[in-house]
Amino acid sequence: MSGTLEVSDLHKQFAIGRPAVDGVSFAVPAGEIVVLLxxxxxxxxxxxxxxxxxEHPTGGxxxxxxKVVSQPSRGIQVAPRQRDLGMVFQSYAVWPHMTVRQxxxxxxxxxxxxRTEAARRVDEVLALVGLSEYAERPVTALSGGQMQRVALARSIVYRPKLLLLDEPLSNLDAKLRLRLRDDLRRILKAAGMTALYVTHDQAEAVVLGxxxxxxxxxxxxxxxxxxxxYNRPADLFVANxxxxxxxxTGTLVARNGAFGTVDFGDGRRGEASLLHEVGVGDKVRLALRPENIRIGGNGANTFAARVTDRRYQGTQTVYDVELFGRRLEALELGTAARHEVGVETMVSLPREGCWAYRDEGKGGEE
Incomplete structure (x- = not known):
């Protein structure tokens, strides 16, 4: 039976520099998948x-x-093998001299x-990960994606309380990664696993978590x-x-509930969603997704702009547009590129997709 995970005010300080983990707290209820991104x-x-x-935490x-498995202030540090957890790593970490079943x-x-119960559990988990017909094959005869499924099956066959996954898809090629990504959530949910998953890939996080x-x-x-x-980022870094x-960039000149009016200079004003505590008169920085910018749009928040570049990608086209002296990226779905480079056009910025944050004098990413 899967268990809960609770992390409270976790700190980890290595010998020098800033803390590697600095006051992190979160909980993962039984059967839930949480992704750290x-x-x-x-x-x-x-x-x-x-x-x-x-790793041994320095606090929290x-x-x-x-069951408390780590609490430095009380001298508690339970060994990994006694924590009843499974792990899946970037490398497949399968034993090459064994078959899938072994x-x-x-x-x-x-x-x-x-032996009888073990055989039953192995058959069950191999069916779950789609490897039943490969049970007697040597793992060296499998593809990378299949070997990662073996690693996953081995990690859940003994029904640990918690499954930890550290970028398990990063060593796969793009096509395999997408296929296994889509299957992985189904497998974890079917197994009823509580899982903590680490990735730097936003699409992976959204599909799995x-x-x-x-x-x-x-x-x-x-x-x-x-x-x-994705729709209410807490700060500019999360949005970026x-x-x-x-x-x-602009200045907030009025508030109206969850929205505000931003002056972009030269009398150009538009509305934005206020996701921060921002006061009238504050400098603000707006974050916008390329897919939320509408070229040729009309209505509120519509401004004159110029298309400066386009990149046709088959099922979509990415445009660079110049607005208020800044380059913005706009994405349009469809197999035809509709706008020519150099044309003047109107650009619409839906207020729900313009997120205003207090301008701290730097961008979201350093």
Whole structure:
């Protein structure tokens, strides 16, 4: 039976520099998949390694299925093998001299499961990961994606309380990665696993996670459903990192509930969603997703712009447009490129897709 994971005020300080993990707190209820998302060096893998027991935290507490497994202030540090968890790594870590079945049954042999029950569990989990017909094959005869399925099957066959996955798809080619990504959530849900998943890939996080936690510089900036993370980013970094790469600057001149009026200069004004506590007169920075900018639009928040470049990508076209002296990227779906480079056109910025944050004098990503 899967258990809960609770991480409370977790700190990890290495010998020098800023903390690798700096006051991170979150909970994963039984059966839920939580994804930690962020760039390299943000602390997500260190957090996972602390949960696994592979790193010793310098502060805070970690509980798995109600049992405290790490709490430095009380001298508690349970060994990894006693935490009842499974792990899937970037490398497949399968035993090359064994068959698929031998790889998957191995953890059961060391847990005293009798032969009949072990065979039943192996058959069950191989069916779950789609490898039943490969049971007697040597793993060296499998593709990378199939070997990662073997690693996953081996990690869940003994029904751990918690499954940890550290960028398990990153070594696969793009096509395999997409296929296994789509299957992985189904497999984890069918197995009823509680899972903590680490990735730097936003699309992966959205497909897999019940909730996503975005990290930066050792801190957890926001934890929420994929919809919350993508449509109500907590700050400019979260917005930028999850694809709202366009920015405009201005001054907030009026508020109206959840929206405000922003002056972009030269009398040009538009409405934006206020996701921060921003006051009238404050300098603001707006984040916009390329897919939310409408070329040739009309209505509120429509301004004259010029198309300066376009990149046709078959099923979509990406345009560069110059607006208020800034270059913005706009994306249009469809197999035909509709706008010519050099043309003047109107550009619409829907207020729900313009997120205003207090301008701290720097962009969202450093």
């Amino acid at each position: 962020g760039p390299s060096g943000c602390g997500k893998t260190t957090t996972l390694r602390c949960v696994a027991g592979l 507490a970690i509980s798995i299925a109600g 790889n998957v049954v191995y953890p059961l042999k060391h847990r005293g499961v009798n 019940d909730r996503i936690g975005v990290m930066r510089d050792g801190k957890l900036l926001q934890m929420g459903s994929p919809d919350e993370i 990192f999850t694809g709202a790469t366009n920015e405009l």
